[in-house]
Amino acid sequence: MPEEIIERIYRIPVPLPGNPLKELNAYLIKGTDRAVLIDTGFRQPACREALFAGLRELGLRRGEVDVLLTHLHSDHSGLAPEAAQDRTIYVSEADRPTLDDLHARQVHWDKLEERFQEEGFPRHLLARMQETNPARSMAPPSGGHYQSLRDGEVLEVGGYRLQCLLMPGHTPGQMCFWMEEQGVMFTGDHVLFDITPNITAWIQMKDALGTYLDSLRKIDAYDVRLALPGHRKTGDFHQRIAQLLEHHHRRLDEALSVVKAHPGRPAYDIAGHMTWKIRANSWQDFPVAQKWFAVGECMSHLDYLTVRGKVQKTVADGKAAYYAV
Numbered sequence: 001m002p003e004e005i006i007e008r009i010y011r012i013p014v015p016l017p018g019n020p021l022k023e024l025n026a027y028l029i030k031g032t033d034r035a036v037l038i039d040t041g042f043r044q045p046a047c048r049e050a051l052f053a054g055l056r057e058l059g060l061r062r063g064e065v066d067v068l069l070t071h072l073h074s075d076h077s078g079l080a081p082e083a084a085q086d087r088t089i090y091v092s093e094a095d096r097p098t099l100d101d102l103h104a105r106q107v108h109w110d111k112l113e114e115r116f117q118e119e120g121f122p123r124h125l126l127a128r129m130q131e132t133n134p135a136r137s138m139a140p141p142s143g144g145h146y147q148s149l150r151d152g153e154v155l156e157v158g159g160y161r162l163q164c165l166l167m168p169g170h171t172p173g174q175m176c177f178w179m180e181e182q183g184v185m186f187t188g189d190h191v192l193f194d195i196t197p198n199i200t201a202w203i204q205m206k207d208a209l210g211t212y213l214d215s216l217r218k219i220d221a222y223d224v225r226l227a228l229p230g231h232r233k234t235g236d237f238h239q240r241i242a243q244l245l246e247h248h249h250r251r252l253d254e255a256l257s258v259v260k261a262h263p264g265r266p267a268y269d270i271a272g273h274m275t276w277k278i279r280a281n282s283w284q285d286f287p288v289a290q291k292w293f294a295v296g297e298c299m300s301h302l303d304y305l306t307v308r309g310k311v312q313k314t315v316a317d318g319k320a321a322y323y324a325v
């Protein structure tokens, strides 16, 4: 059921079955000239049904909306070509290749898996991940009319002005959309409230976590009165940013102390010694997808420490090892 948040702006909840994120928030801005849908859900039946039922209720069908993507992740982008049909799909320049260039997408996955292997992620688990990873299987297919957005660019829809703000970190091209007059910020996955955005390692970003923390400080400067996040509920914007900064500094301390206690290990082993909010008896018992996210997050923290000279990374015979400096 769509819910009107402010005049002409609706939230369409899209369920994400079996996913710890639970729900995606798609937003529709309905003007008389055109309607713009912000984010879509996975390319999967449950998402498809909820999204298009929501749109129908608001008097719109497939092909009657432009789609505006906060970032490339498939829980946001999966249904973009189906929703937009011949209309435009807007996405940041940095996130676009992973969506509209299937070769670039494949190269992205290959390089990322190389890094996971180097970090000690077992080969048979990587193979399982290839089959089950929703980021791959529920991503948008080829096709779709993509248009790149630049930092600072303004889109006008339904009498509102949306300024596109590049906030890299969660993905290389994560964008937030700012309605200055109303004090409303669409935050995508840059700022979430009752869940911590996943910050992983990227081939395109040497220091994804450092980049993310810079983007958090950057967005903190905006006088946001209402934040509209990509998942779940909203909350106190500036307080949440302070919490997220605090969280990552705590995690950096933890990662560094694990490296000190277990020198010469790859990220897979270091992640196994960190604390996670997962109900499993041991690191061995982690579900493979959770392991993938945990190791990715661990890598982004290790990259941060490496770039700042607190940790040294060596790679020998295709295996990474970390040492405290």
Ligand SMILES: [Zn+2]
Pocket (backbone or CB within 6 Å): 071, 073, 170, 189
């Ligand atoms: Zn995301």
